[in-house]
Amino acid sequence: MRQIGKQILTLTKSYATLCLLFLALGFAQAVPAQEKSIITNALTGVALSGFDPVAYFTENTATQGSPVNELEWNGVTWYFVSAANRDIFANNPEVYAPLxxxxxxxxxxxxxxxxxxxxxxxxxxxxxxxxxSIGNRAAFDMAPGTALASAATNWDALPDRRAGQTE
Structure with missing residues (x-):
């Protein structure tokens, strides 16, 4: 158990260092989030299956939004838990939309x-x-810098697509 605790602590320190590095290098703006298609729910056509993209940042959890507070951006409908979150997203969608x-x-x-x-x-x-899957997230966690760099390279190599298409 003690060894597992040390590994978790090491991963936590690695994440903190990685986050600071990306912020210092301006990586948050270096990877455009929306030049290519946005994944939508196959049944509803809503981004993030209706989860509020702003709540990930403010609550650090996936929080279901409501069609009462919807917004169309980049050809896709997004749901929010509140009008305030909708307005925050509308003012800077590139920050809140998923990479x-x-x-x-x-x-x-x-x-x-x-x-x-x-x-x-x-x-x-x-x-x-x-x-x-959780397994894919765990694999990412093993070498986040390398995985993120590869993902960004592969994303950039994809042809641009119309927003709202699903895979």
Whole structure:
């Protein structure tokens, strides 16, 4: 148990260092979030399956939004828990929308397109990233800098697509 605690502490320190590095290098602005398609729910057509993108930042949790507080951005409908969150997003959507259009960050690092699960996420460098599974998030956690760099390279190599298309 003690060894596991040390490994967790080491990972936590690594994340803190990585986040500071990305912020210092301005990485949060270096990877455009929305030049390519945004993953939407196949049944509703709503981004993040209706989860509020701002709540990931303010509550550090996936919080279901409501169609009462919806906004269309980049050809896609987004739901929010409140009008305030909707307005925050409207003022700076590139900050709050998930990286890689909501595709799984680890799958993207491996060169594959896979829908991210809005309930399996990680905040890195002040940006929201989604993962297909807990296993993919754990694999990302093993070498986040390398995975993120590979994902960004693979994302940049994809052709631009119309927003709102699903994979």
């Amino acid at each position: 890689f259009g909501g595709h799984c960050a680890m799958a993207m690092a491996r060169g594959h397109l896979s829908d991210g699960n809005p309930q399996i996420f990680r905040m890195v460098g002040g940006r929201l990233m989604l993962f297909y």
